[in-house]
Amino acid sequence: MNFKFKIGTKVLFGKECVKENKAIFKDFGKRALFVTGKNSAKASGALRDVIEVLEEYGIDYEIYDRVLNNPTLENVKEGGEAARKFNADFIIGIGGGSPLDASKAIAVLARNDIEPVDLYKNVFENKPLPIIAIPTTAGTGSEVTPYSILTRNDIKTKKSFGNEDTFPVVAFVDARYTESMSDEITIDTALDAFTHALEGYLGRRSTPVSDILAVEAIRIFGECLEDLLINKFDYDIREKLLYMSMLGGMVISHTGTTIIHGMGYSLTYFKDIPHGRANGMLVKEYLKYNYEAAKGKIDNVLGLLGVSSIEALGEIIDKLIPKKPLLTKEEIELYASLAMKQNSTLSNARTVVKEDMEEIFKNTFKDG
Amino acid sequence: MNFKFKIGTKVLFGKECVKENKAIFKDFGKRALFVTGKNSAKASGALRDVIEVLEEYGIDYEIYDRVLNNPTLENVKEGGEAARKFNADFIIGIGGGSPLDASKAIAVLARNDIEPVDLYKNVFENKPLPIIAIPTTAGTGSEVTPYSILTRNDIKTKKSFGNEDTFPVVAFVDARYTESMSDEITIDTALDAFTHALEGYLGRRSTPVSDILAVEAIRIFGECLEDLLINKFDYDIREKLLYMSMLGGMVISHTGTTIIHGMGYSLTYFKDIPHGRANGMLVKEYLKYNYEAAKGKIDNVLGLLGVSSIEALGEIIDKLIPKKPLLTKEEIELYASLAMKQNSTLSNARTVVKEDMEEIFKNTFKDG
Known part of the structure; x- marks a missing residue:
């Protein structure tokens, strides 16, 4: 330790x-x-x-x-x-x-x-x-x-x-x-907070204390999923989401983020996809990609969220956000090479090469 | 919140x-x-x-x-x-x-x-x-x-x-x-750390974040109980105990302590009982006294420790520490009145009057 x-x-x-x-x-x-x-x-x-x-x-x-x-x-x-x-x-x-x-x-x-x-x-x-x-x-x-x-x-x-x-x-x-956030921004930013906890928990820089905080944030996100799906944003759920996002911040203060953030930056820069939504889009393929390297923790995440599988989580996120765009081969190559330059890529559970990122982008945006 | x-x-x-x-x-x-x-x-x-x-x-x-x-x-x-x-x-x-x-x-x-x-x-x-x-x-x-x-x-x-x-x-x-601590001091101080997490978790000043930390500290104390009982203090267990005590410190930084500490001070001042040991002696009656006021959390504590009841926890602690002294009626009265003056008494889950403390002392030290 x-x-x-x-x-x-x-x-x-x-x-x-x-x-x-x-x-x-x-x-x-x-x-x-x-x-x-x-x-x-x-x-x-x-x-x-x-x-x-x-x-x-x-x-x-x-x-x-x-x-x-x-x-x-x-x-x-x-x-x-x-x-x-x-x-x-x-x-x-x-x-x-x-x-x-x-x-x-x-x-x-x-x-x-x-x-x-x-x-x-x-x-x-x-x-x-x-x-x-x-x-x-x-x-x-x-x-x-x-x-x-x-x-x-x-x-x-x-x-x-x-x-x-x-x-x-x-x-x-x-x-x-x-409370003045639109439903759309509420969802996009909640996905950002969730990925902070998720990437911090699964990444190489995770610590015993950051894990405690991450687990709690992920559990709370799970509690919010139903309300997020029906856009039920009363004070209580807003407070939960805010608490979760604060915990997520405490997590990444210790762990940094990993490839979801690094890859998402290009989606925001070039495609104008809001930051949290860009992260959310990448979650499913990120988890599949890292499954063997972080099996125990990923199973724990699924349990905390109350979802049966990575696919099921992906489906929930897809319901929360607008349809993904199509990416060209050239775009994917460019985005992957930019993401490879982010320091945070080094903290990913599984050691990443550029082709891995291209694959994650391809699988994520294949249905465009 | x-x-x-x-x-x-x-x-x-x-x-x-x-x-x-x-x-x-x-x-x-x-x-x-x-x-x-x-x-x-x-x-x-x-x-x-x-x-x-x-x-x-x-x-x-x-x-x-x-x-x-x-x-x-x-x-x-x-x-x-x-x-x-x-x-x-x-x-x-x-x-x-x-x-x-x-x-x-x-x-x-x-x-x-x-x-x-x-x-x-x-x-x-x-x-x-x-x-x-x-x-x-x-x-x-x-x-x-x-x-x-x-x-x-x-x-x-x-x-x-x-x-x-x-x-x-x-x-x-x-x-x-x-590593240079004697077995005795290792046990006494572990009990101190445990009571920090316990009192912080059950007390009125507990917060969502302090609870996360307290639960983890209590869980780790539970993991250590077997080794504490057989005085098996290798590096791994020492590291766990130290991590638990750090978490306990983070907890009380937010919550303060409650009546275990307030009551234990007299046992140290007048009877020269080491601080953590004094706290440990009081745990069983403290939990019984607070049970109705903090039932859900106390049941959770017992679960985290892997013990079947408050009595069972009391028996384990009794095995860890030397026999309790006998207290006179006058001593109990004095200690209770001193403890009532501690600010931390106000944070106890159940509202405390002096007679309650006398009762806790009496039940704890009846077998002397």
């Missing part, structure tokens, strides 16, 4: 957690930069709740709401400049994975005069600005991970950076803020 | 973890004060391993090895003075619960010119010195908790303080360092 454990984030989970723990904001300084996308921070009610607290304490703020869906290096550069210009003491990221991930990059760039591409060096002269993270989706788990996943147009894929200093210091995790 | 989660400690778990992660020591400064008792830091080999690293990096050190078994306020005052005099940048606590708990008090007192009794205010002007914790027993879990439990002669009991700044920053958790 040989492992590391570190979650750098204090989590405050539950209804009205912002209001009930509002005094925390005072500890962060006098000037806050919100980092958000165009919609969810407002629509969720989270932005309004936090502004109320900031105004009560006389904390000055500015809103940088230009985070893109799948933020790019250029995007976080602009955010970093906004933080410096405003002379922010801390960052409040509100949103799905994109704003939360962008917050981490912006927090680093605000304190370090470096080119965004140098974020990937993962060593920074100055500590990033402290981050408060408030998720409005239940998928990314980014509120409890150090990872920031950015789109790199230079190498046509997404790539993550992060070190122990890029954990959000505090996460306010309130399922009310996820 | 409404909970907080925070573990402020980075855990490095496994054989040779000090050597394999030695570069970490460089980040802590140029002057280290070791805080230890007389024996275990040396006997375990931990002190030697760390000194080797410090010397390699030219980090100056001094050894404060005067921590008592069950350290007092007076004791940590002296330690705080030693840290100030040496102008320590950080503290390295090595040992069982006593040195690790003392480290936290010393780290606060080194930076804050206050009377030791003011540690209990739990708010300090200056952040404590950073602490590295290295356990040499598998019981306390102190390496991953913010708690420092000190003996107060003024009120004739033990009382804990701690806040988010008193988490050790790093814990090196290597089962080799627990």
Whole structure:
């Protein structure tokens, strides 16, 4: 037994957690930069709740709401400049994975005069600005991970950076803020959370503690499957999904992801398939591919989900998401070669060669 | 669902973890004060391993090895003075619960010119010195908790303080360092760890995440029972016990303890019964007392341990430890009234009045 454990984030989970723990904001300084996308921070009610607290304490703020869906290096550069210009003491990221991930990059760039591409060096002269993270989706788990996943147009894929200093210091995790998600986004992001737990559990970097958390997340996903299939998204299920996604974040903070994420990035980059949905599409063939290498654990996953077989799980996921596109041979070759370059590929249970990925893509998208 | 989660400690778990992660020591400064008792830091080999690293990096050190078994306020005052005099940048606590708990008090007192009794205010002007914790027993879990439990002669009991700044920053958790424990101490401390998980799981402050960790700790304790009974303490079982105790620490970091600990303190203070053993003695009557209030969870505990009943568990624990002493009526009254004053009593599953505690003491120590 040989492992590391570190979650750098204090989590405050539950209804009205912002209001009930509002005094925390005072500890962060006098000037806050919100980092958000165009919609969810407002629509969720989270932005309004936090502004109320900031105004009560006389904390000055500015809103940088230009985070893109799948933020790019250029995007976080602009955010970093906004933080410096405003002379922010801390960052409040509100949103799905994109704003939360962008917050981490912006927090680093605000304190370090470096080119965004140098974020990937993962060593920074100055500590990033402290981050408060408030998720409005239940998928990314980014509120409890150090990872920031950015789109790199230079190498046509997404790539993550992060070190122990890029954990959000505090996460306010309130399922009310996820109620504004559409059914589609609810499902897509739930699939993202599920694959975090799944890949963390089956991957080579799994640890005893991450396994405990992963098993619980997978069990909860199983409890939610029926409601996901009929789009029954009441508060209770939203809270379960959010809890599961937080657990998934804690898992990948220790394990990273593996080939589902690495392969899914191309589906998002080139085909504009939402991240979690792209992951979900790959689950069935991923499990079949890894079955011999991780038999005991995969059988356990199926049991936890209450499904009879990998095929049955695949059918459920197919019902949850739109029809898969067709991929050309050239696309599959390109995507596989890009995914092979992801570090996370090395953590996959079974040792992967490019042809394996092509096969997984082919089997997944054969019916297009 | 409404909970907080925070573990402020980075855990490095496994054989040779000090050597394999030695570069970490460089980040802590140029002057280290070791805080230890007389024996275990040396006997375990931990002190030697760390000194080797410090010397390699030219980090100056001094050894404060005067921590008592069950350290007092007076004791940590002296330690705080030693840290100030040496102008320590950080503290390295090595040992069982006593040195690790003392480290936290010393780290606060080194930076804050206050009377030791003011540690209990739990708010300090200056952040404590950073602490590295290295356990040499598998019981306390102190390496991953913010708690420092000190003996107060003024009120004739033990009382804990701690806040988010008193988490050790790093814990090196290597089962080799627990190999020098006697069989007796191995068993006593294992019972301490078990009661952390048990009380955390059954208590009112339990959270979804602490429950996951507690269940795993209890399950592992169940796996160890047979070997504990025959004193078979090879490396594998020591590692399991150490992992369980770390999980127990993570649990109580969120939940605190309840009446077993509160009641056990008097047994240690007045009767000199080792802490974990005192806890173990109380388990059976504690479970019987709480059964109606926490039936589902207690049944689950029995299942996880693989025992048929509370009585059966009591018999196993009785086999593990020496015969209980006889208590007089006056002693029982005194101990109950002291335990009623512990804050942790409020977290017990069933609402406790003094007569309940007297009853538990009476039933536990009736056969003396």
